[in-house]
Amino acid sequence: LRTIPGPVSPSWIYGNMLEFMLPPTYGQNEFAWQKIYGKVYRIRGCFGQQRLVISDPLALGHIIKSPNFHHAQRKAEANIALYGARSIPSLQGEEHRRLRAGLSVGFTAAAVSEYQTALERIAAKASDELEASSGTVINVCPMLGNAALSAAVELTFGGGELDEELVGDILKIMPRWPGQSKSEILIDGIGARFPIFFRAATLYLRSFKLLRQVQAQAIRVGRQILREKAAAMESGSVDMGHDLYSRLLSNTSGNKRKLTEDEITAQTSILLVAGHETTATTLAFGLLELARNPEFQQRLREELNTRQGNIAYDSLPLLNAFVKEVLRVYPAGAMRERVALRDDIIPLSEEIVTTTGQHITQISIRKGDHVALALASYQRLPSLWGDDADVFNPYRWIEDRVHQGEAIGPYANLLSFFGGPHVCPGWRFAVLEMQVILSALIRKFSFTVPEDETILVKFANTIQPTDASGQKCVRLCVAQIPEHV
Numbered sequence: 001l002r003t004i005p006g007p008v009s010p011s012w013i014y015g016n017m018l019e020f021m022l023p024p025t026y027g028q029n030e031f032a033w034q035k036i037y038g039k040v041y042r043i044r045g046c047f048g049q050q051r052l053v054i055s056d057p058l059a060l061g062h063i064i065k066s067p068n069f070h071h072a073q074r075k076a077e078a079n080i081a082l083y084g085a086r087s088i089p090s091l092q093g094e095e096h097r098r099l100r101a102g103l104s105v106g107f108t109a110a111a112v113s114e115y116q117t118a119l120e121r122i123a124a125k126a127s128d129e130l131e132a133s134s135g136t137v138i139n140v141c142p143m144l145g146n147a148a149l150s151a152a153v154e155l156t157f158g159g160g161e162l163d164e165e166l167v168g169d170i171l172k173i174m175p176r177w178p179g180q181s182k183s184e185i186l187i188d189g190i191g192a193r194f195p196i197f198f199r200a201a202t203l204y205l206r207s208f209k210l211l212r213q214v215q216a217q218a219i220r221v222g223r224q225i226l227r228e229k230a231a232a233m234e235s236g237s238v239d240m241g242h243d244l245y246s247r248l249l250s251n252t253s254g255n256k257r258k259l260t261e262d263e264i265t266a267q268t269s270i271l272l273v274a275g276h277e278t279t280a281t282t283l284a285f286g287l288l289e290l291a292r293n294p295e296f297q298q299r300l301r302e303e304l305n306t307r308q309g310n311i312a313y314d315s316l317p318l319l320n321a322f323v324k325e326v327l328r329v330y331p332a333g334a335m336r337e338r339v340a341l342r343d344d345i346i347p348l349s350e351e352i353v354t355t356t357g358q359h360i361t362q363i364s365i366r367k368g369d370h371v372a373l374a375l376a377s378y379q380r381l382p383s384l385w386g387d388d389a390d391v392f393n394p395y396r397w398i399e400d401r402v403h404q405g406e407a408i409g410p411y412a413n414l415l416s417f418f419g420g421p422h423v424c425p426g427w428r429f430a431v432l433e434m435q436v437i438l439s440a441l442i443r444k445f446s447f448t449v450p451e452d453e454t455i456l457v458k459f460a461n462t463i464q465p466t467d468a469s470g471q472k473c474v475r476l477c478v479a480q481i482p483e484h485v
């Protein structure tokens, strides 16, 4: 990796990690480096470690599908702390494949379409909540967080209320994700050399304590609800719902459930946390961009007003162009870190020239090498999305100016939902949820940006919109549309 071009490292201790992980706003350096060095470049990690940053489509497709790469250590430890060692993202190979196959019953197109009515009810509730603040400037993030968490609870358990403490912890967890301070980046760097040190450090890091707390609470709640459902099913006293846990209880082969009680309950934390936070954040960036683009907002409202009753959301061109553009410019999991589990060769879609003048079309990777999968950078490549790839412009999807080649991800050639064996299973649900919530809010309210409002983007495992003090926040002027008053 030493001969792959990249930015100069300003410090031996931190390498480029502070510029990469903690810029004033996410991507500031990453997007600039992509323009200078191209789709693959090298940065320095702590203590001189070499890392590749990759937005090359062929290389990304290779790594995403390959069993030779897995989550880098901090991410793997954080996944275990928050979601558990038996949760889907923590597993690999055959165990992972079997669990994904079992869970897939709840994520097919037919299964997801059954949530439309429940999602419309959740959207109506969010809209009522917003009505109370109409005419004022409000931070829309808490309202969207609540709505998306209700949607995740609907998907997982078929509705119901979680206890307040768990809700509070789940809603604040992602902004506190480990690795966002100089000292945690340093601990990561030491951990890359001495993994046992890192594992020990996680026992004391405050950021990890909250993750473990949420996992323990989520599993307790998940087990209790699953047992209640199983008892109701055995007594035949209620109709089983369409939610994921009901489907998993009824998913049998012979007399045996395909997934055991422990396997199902071990997924509760990831379903509630990953199932709500990503969608809530994408929606928050969506409302921000609507407020910044009043002409588009009005045209979208007109499109929505032409439909009544049972809406086929996929048939609304502007709505779908907007959802795709928000996902393109603001992929919640903007950057994923992976480590090579064994030696590998990464193919490149275009030749690059090394610092020693060699022309290469593939890069040799050693076991233990770190790669950053720069999904947000990939989604700004002019070669795929046009010369205005840095600009938020939903019309590009209607004008068919986007890349039509072989897709790595499941939706619109985007990598926002990742791809390969760890592709986001919730992508269909997330798209429907965003279509439904945006439709309800845009019909009823207009959104504008208050004067002098600055929104920054922080990376905390997912990207977060924040104010200057680092608090998760999108403050918008919200006004009810006169015909809906």
Ligand code: HEM
Residues within 6 Å of the ligand: 088, 089, 090, 100, 152, 155, 270, 271, 272, 274, 275, 276, 278, 279, 282, 331, 332, 333, 336, 415, 416, 417, 418, 421, 422, 423, 424, 425, 426, 427, 429, 430
């Ligand atoms: C806009 C919304 C969403 C986005 C952008 C998103 C994005 C992603 C990404 C990028 C990954 C891969 C992460 C990695 O391996 O490093 C992922 C995995 C995952 N997502 Fe989503 N997601 C969204 C919504 C949802 C929803 C609604 C659910 C439903 C419960 C969900 C459940 C999961 C699960 C369980 C995984 C782990 C999959 C595995 O490791 O096999 N996500 N998601």
